[in-house]
Structure formats: C-alpha cells, structure tokens
Amino acid sequence: MDYLDNTKPVSLYIHIPFCTTKCGYCAFYSLEEKAVREGEKERFLNVLMRQLDALVEDLKRPFHTIFIGGGNPGIIGYDNLYRILKLASRYGKAKECTTEINPETLNENIAPLFEYLTRISVGIQSMKDESLITLGRNAKKETNIKALNLLSKFKNEYGISFNADIMTNIPGENIQDALNDIDEVASFNPDHISLYSLTFEEGTRLIESCVPMDEEEQRKMLISCWDKLESLGYHQYEISNFARKGKECLHNKVYWALGQYIGLGPTAESSVGYRTIISSREPDSLSDYLVNPSFESVKLKGYEAEEEYLLTTLRTGTGIDKKEYFSRFCEDFDEKYGTFIQKLDKNLYEDTDQRFCLTREGFLLLDNVILSLAMAI
Ligand code: SF4
Known part of the structure; x- marks a missing residue:
C-alpha cells in the first residue's frame, strides 16, 4: 500500500455486520440475523478473509492493534473469529487485540481465542430489565450478569482484560438508577468502562416511542456518573471512556491520535498517513461489499484534516x-x-x-x- 507510512504502526479494524436483533436506538449499519440471506454469512467471510490475506501479505509485519467490532462479532461463531485472528497475526501478534461480544453470545467456548485476544468489550448498557426493554436490547439483566461473571473469570484465569459499555440518559431513569448501574457493573471489576449518552437517531424505533430527557437533567446525570466512575478508580481519558491506570484502550487511542488504521468490512473506515489524513470508507451495505470490497480513498483537504484533528483530539x-x-x-x-x-x-x-x-x-x-x-x- 503505497499510501501507508511504513515507518509507523498500522492498526486493523474489522466490521462484522450481523446482530441477533436490532436494538431500538441503533443507527449503525448492521443486519438482523433473520434478514441475512442464505449463504450470505459464508460469502462475507470468504470476501473478508481474501481481503485480509492480501493486506497481511502487503504489510508483512504485525498490526499494532486489532479490533473486531460489530454488529455482534459473536454471531459468526468463535471458530470463524479464530480463523480471522490467526490470519491477522501471521507476522506476529498485535500489542492489543479486542473483540466486541454481546452478552447473549458470550460463553466458555471463546477460550481458544485467548491465544490472540487480550481484551473483550461487552455491551451491557443497563442493569435494569425495564431499561433494557426501553432500549430494545436482546439481553436481560440476568444475561448481563452471566456475561460479567464470565469476563471476571477470564480476567482472573487468563489475564484477559475487559470493557463494559454502559448507557446513560435512558428515558424513565433517574440519577440514582444510572449510579446503581455503574456500581453494579464495577463490582465485577472491569478494567475499562465506556459510558455513552443515549442519542435519539433518525430512523430508529426509539425516536418514535420515547422522548429524550430534559437537557439540564442529562447534564446533571452525566456529571454524577463521571464523578462516580472517578471515585471508583476509573479515570476519564476520553469524553466517554474510563479506565484503570494502564488499561486504556490502545486501539481507540490510535483513532483519537489520527494514526494509521485499515478498516475491513461494510462501513469500516480507514485513516492513513500522518501528515495528511486520508479517509476511506468501504461500500455501506453488505451486498455492495460482497460485489466490490475495495475501498475508495479520499485525501482530505488541509482544512478538513485540521477539523478532523480538532474533533478527535479535543475529545x-x-x-x-x-x-x-x-x-x-x-x-x-x-x-x-x-x-x-x-x-x-x-x-x-x-x-x-x-x-x-x-x-x-x-x-x-x-x-x-x-x-x-x-x-x-
Ligand atoms: S448489537 Fe450493537 S450494532 Fe447491533 S443493533 Fe445493537 S447496538 Fe446496533
């Protein structure tokens, strides 16, 4: 790849575009399992593996960090995730290797992946059944507890670090509910917590069924949650991300420093080049991706690159x-x-x-x- 700076590290992001069901607030591109046509997952994996193989051979050195995100990567099965990680690690293991997994697909069978994985990120969002229903999540509180117990076990037995995503500003919740969620999740001792404010995106089910909280209430809730996380020993190293000392997510830090990363999969983005930022985006649907997986790269104009820089670094x-x-x-x-x-x-x-x-x-x-x-x- 002639546009990569070969003296600098390169990270890898892989987008797996499948979900068990679609969450009510989600505006990301992903396909519910029931909407996936026969043979489509296999075709996706074939295209992805071919693309990854070409990238790995082009690079001929280990990726700095790897992040498999979704959708819910657990849907393609641990054997397939293992194949992806093995291929991506052909020239050496990444310094940090994360996969997202939703609670309903996390189980003990993930253990062989620990040959490559160093980190798991799980979407908990809430520890209240009512709120999980409001959000249209697939998991119940019980599923979340099971997943968090398993992650604690992996941490203690295999040294796998883990992140839990939590959502604030869920309609119907008060500040105490949000603080209870943080306390409950933190009792499983994750190394990292991502705290997101619920947003109401066009085209989602949520926007039709609920009204956002008052802005001042949202602000108060966010500040109380930030205080709570800091008091529990999670320092805020980015607007939505909190970590124990030394457990910040290296992969995210590459994004925020506008480092080099290549994204594979529908809607994955890449950013390459240190002095100028080049942004590229893959076709934005699975069918487009299967027909033509190559991405178009766009060299950002000076002012665009600088705007991008302000937007990411100031977070x-x-x-x-x-x-x-x-x-x-x-x-x-x-x-x-x-x-x-x-x-x-x-x-x-x-x-x-x-x-x-x-x-x-x-x-x-x-x-x-x-x-x-x-x-x-
Ligand atoms: S699991 Fe994630 S990507 Fe899938 S619908 Fe829910 S929020 Fe969206």
Whole structure:
C-alpha cells in the first residue's frame, strides 16, 4: 500500500455486520440475523478473509492493534473469529487485540481465542430489565450478569482484560438508577468502562416511542456518573471512556491520535498517513461489499484534516500536543488559535506551553468549543 507510512504502526479494524436483533436506538449499519440471506454469512467471510490475506501479505509485519467490532462479532461463531485472528497475526501478534461480544453470545467456548485476544468489550448498557426493554436490547439483566461473571473469570484465569459499555440518559431513569448501574457493573471489576449518552437517531424505533430527557437533567446525570466512575478508580481519558491506570484502550487511542488504521468490512473506515489524513470508507451495505470490497480513498483537504484533528483530539483528556500539531500542520498552534482561545470561558480549557485540552465543563460544551476554534482554520 503505497499510501501507508511504513515507518509507523498500522492498526486493523474489522466490521462484522450481523446482530441477533436490532436494538431500538441503533443507527449503525448492521443486519438482523433473520434478514441475512442464505449463504450470505459464508460469502462475507470468504470476501473478508481474501481481503485480509492480501493486506497481511502487503504489510508483512504485525498490526499494532486489532479490533473486531460489530454488529455482534459473536454471531459468526468463535471458530470463524479464530480463523480471522490467526490470519491477522501471521507476522506476529498485535500489542492489543479486542473483540466486541454481546452478552447473549458470550460463553466458555471463546477460550481458544485467548491465544490472540487480550481484551473483550461487552455491551451491557443497563442493569435494569425495564431499561433494557426501553432500549430494545436482546439481553436481560440476568444475561448481563452471566456475561460479567464470565469476563471476571477470564480476567482472573487468563489475564484477559475487559470493557463494559454502559448507557446513560435512558428515558424513565433517574440519577440514582444510572449510579446503581455503574456500581453494579464495577463490582465485577472491569478494567475499562465506556459510558455513552443515549442519542435519539433518525430512523430508529426509539425516536418514535420515547422522548429524550430534559437537557439540564442529562447534564446533571452525566456529571454524577463521571464523578462516580472517578471515585471508583476509573479515570476519564476520553469524553466517554474510563479506565484503570494502564488499561486504556490502545486501539481507540490510535483513532483519537489520527494514526494509521485499515478498516475491513461494510462501513469500516480507514485513516492513513500522518501528515495528511486520508479517509476511506468501504461500500455501506453488505451486498455492495460482497460485489466490490475495495475501498475508495479520499485525501482530505488541509482544512478538513485540521477539523478532523480538532474533533478527535479535543475529545481526549490529553488534548492537543502543540509540538505534534506543528509537525503535522507546520504551523504554530498558539499563533493560529490564540485569539480564538482567549474568547472562550476560562473554565472550559487548560492551556500550557505544551498542550491545549478541555476540562469537564469543556467536554460538556465540546461542539460549541470546536465551532469557535474552527473559525481559525
Ligand atoms: S448489537 Fe450493537 S450494532 Fe447491533 S443493533 Fe445493537 S447496538 Fe446496533
């Protein structure tokens, strides 16, 4: 791949586009099992394996990190996940290798994958049956508990680290419900917790059946949840991500630093190149992908690349490294953004000679801050 910088690490993302059933809030591209045509999963796997084989041979070195996401990767079966990981690790194991698995498909048969896997990410979302119904999740509280128990066991016996996704701002919940969810999930000792605010996306069942919480309530709930997670020893290293020390997700850090990653599978995105950002997207449906899996790459214009950079780096706790900014864009950060930063409320950011990053108040107003700074581009 001539557009890859061969002196820098490359990460791999694989999108498995199948789900048991479609969650009520989900606007991602994925197919419910019952909508998958006969032989389609096998054809998908054949195309994916061919594409991966070509990439692995092109690269001839280990991936820095691997992340298999979905959908629910558990749907294609652990034997197939093993084949994918084995192929991706032909020239050596990745430093971190994660798969997402939904609670209903997690079981002991995953153990052979631990030859390659270092991490599992599970979508818990809520520990209340009523809320799981509101969200249209497939799993019940009992399924979530079983999955969390199993993950604790894998952690203790095999050293596999794990993440649990939790959702806030679920209609019908109050702050105490959200805090109870965090306490309950944390009692299984995950290394990492991703806390997402429920969003109401066009075209989902949720938007037709529920009304979002009042904005001020949402803000209060989020801050209480952030405080709770910090008090339990999970530090916020990105707006929605919390980890025990040293357990941050390396793969996500590659995204946020706009590092190099290749995405395979329908709707997977890639980003390559350090000085200029090149974004590419695969065809956005399974049928398109099966016909033509190759992705189109688009070289972002200077201002687009810089906007992308602000959007991703300012979500992180470390924010913008001014030296790194200079080496990427050949401009002095303070000279370019100084006057716009001065117009911001001082509670929203921290600005030193080395870095510019947002405070929690800044995270809550992230979109406004980005809009103000983008005036400088
Ligand atoms: S399991 Fe994940 S990808 Fe599938 S429908 Fe639910 S939220 Fe969407």
